[in-house]
Amino acid sequence: MTPPTPSLFSEQVYESFVPGRYIGFPLVKYFADRFTYLPESGWEKMIREGRITVNGAATSPGYLLGEKDRTETRMPARQEPPANRNLEVVYQDSALRVFNKAAPIPVHPSGRYFKNSMTELLKETYPGEVPRPVQRLDATTTGVIVFARTREAAAALMHEFKQNRVEKEYLALVEGQPRERRFVVDRAIGKVLGSRRGSGEKVLNPKPAVTEFELLATLAGRSLLKVKPHTGRTNQIRVHLSDLGLPVINDTVYGWPTGESQEFGLHASRLRFTLGALELDLTCPSPAHFAPFLEAACREGTV
Numbered sequence: 001m002t003p004p005t006p007s008l009f010s011e012q013v014y015e016s017f018v019p020g021r022y023i024g025f026p027l028v029k030y031f032a033d034r035f036t037y038l039p040e041s042g043w044e045k046m047i048r049e050g051r052i053t054v055n056g057a058a059t060s061p062g063y064l065l066g067e068k069d070r071t072e073t074r075m076p077a078r079q080e081p082p083a084n085r086n087l088e089v090v091y092q093d094s095a096l097r098v099f100n101k102a103a104p105i106p107v108h109p110s111g112r113y114f115k116n117s118m119t120e121l122l123k124e125t126y127p128g129e130v131p132r133p134v135q136r137l138d139a140t141t142t143g144v145i146v147f148a149r150t151r152e153a154a155a156a157l158m159h160e161f162k163q164n165r166v167e168k169e170y171l172a173l174v175e176g177q178p179r180e181r182r183f184v185v186d187r188a189i190g191k192v193l194g195s196r197r198g199s200g201e202k203v204l205n206p207k208p209a210v211t212e213f214e215l216l217a218t219l220a221g222r223s224l225l226k227v228k229p230h231t232g233r234t235n236q237i238r239v240h241l242s243d244l245g246l247p248v249i250n251d252t253v254y255g256w257p258t259g260e261s262q263e264f265g266l267h268a269s270r271l272r273f274t275l276g277a278l279e280l281d282l283t284c285p286s287p288a289h290f291a292p293f294l295e296a297a298c299r300e301g302t303v
Contacts, residue, residue: 012075012114018065027054027071028061046073083116084262087125090144090284095153095275097122098146100284103264106139113139122147134158135166135271136234140250143170143268143284153275160273161232167272170227170237171216171286173265173293174246175255177223181215185240189233196253197235199243209233211240216303217296222249224293226303237266263289 022030028047032040043052043061050058051074054065084102091098099118101107107118114120122131132154134146148154160166190203199206212228223246229236238254241247247255249265267286274280286294297303 012077012109014073014075014109016071018069018071020067022065023067025065026061027052027059027063027065030065031073051075079112080114080116081112083113085116085121087121091280091282093278095149096146097126097149098144098282101137101142101145101268103142103287104139104262107133107137107145110139118145118147135161136232137268138235138238138266140264141266141268142264142287144271144282145268146271146282156275157273160275164230164232165273167270168229168232168268169270170229171267171269171290172225172227172237172241173249173290174223174225174241175249176221176246177218178213178215178225178244178246182213184210184212185244186210187240187243189236189239195234197233197239199239207231207233209236209240211237214302217293217300219293219296222293224290224297263287 018030022034025033028040028044031038031043031047031052035043046052047059047061053059053072054063054069056070056072081104083105085105086102088100088102089097090100101118105116105118105121106113109117109120119131119133122129129149132148132151134148134154134157137143137145146157148157157166187199187209188203188206189197189199189209190206192198192203197203199209208231210230212230214226216224216226218224227237233239235254238248238251242251242254249255250258250261250263251265264287267290268284269286270281270283272281294303
């Protein structure tokens with residue numbers, strides 16, 4: 001396994017167009033409402049220091065946002081967590097680049113990560129090419145991830161995902177052993193707190209979520225499962241497994257961490273989809289710590 005790179009110390013620059021619902025908002029109110037990790041006074045200070053600009057120009061906290069306004073935010077330089085920046089290409093053509101994603105590394109800049117993210121890494125590796133991820137994988141999830149190289153390819157593939165016409169298959173290493181070899185979880189998922197998801201009566205804005213599971217092997221109190229999500233909710237597999245008392249190993253949000261281990265338990269092993277006349281069936285080998293479980297599954301004839 002490639003070790004994570006050292007932490008980076010970087011200034012983080014975020015650019016975005018103002019969503020329509022914020023047209024007419026004072027600039028400081030927009031930031032305070034949309035980005036709640038700083039109080040309004042913190043955003044006001046950044047605006048007055050010129051760290052937040054609108055359409056490339058410094059302005060006041062009371063500036064009223066208009067249609068097509070573009071903001072740029074320069075966050076103070078800070079140290080990012082280590083990340084695995086290894087890039088393993090599994091397929092590419094004029095429309096797509098497909099990688100076997102490493103971990104830990106998020107797809108987009110988020111939280112304390114900025115340069116240590118897939119999109120920023122691809123900007124460095126392929127200058128002049130806009131990284132367009134067409135699916136979501138968590139920072140600690142490895143495996144097949146697709147980036148479109150053109151707007152047309154991105155729009156077409158995103159449509160396929162939204163229509164549930166993309167076949168997805170994962171491998172999950174979990175704590176414990178399920179009672180049944182094959183089972184399906186059909187439980188709506190919604191927001192709980194912040195970006196955390198959950199299921200049950202108290203979640204906000206629940207949406208249908210269905211995941212199919214198959215037990216492949218169990219060793220020393222851990223199990224390897226083949227997973228087929230039939231919907232695409234955020235954190236769907238991790239939430240459903242946590243609900244069953246089978247959390248993905250080393251999951252700090254829905255399970256529990258295992259010290260400083262860089263061995264994570266969720267791997268996107270296969271994607272099948274159609275793009276125009278092209279039919280693709282993409283697979284990625286799993287990390288080395290999956291091997292004993294896959295060998296046991298082969299002996300048992302479950303794979």
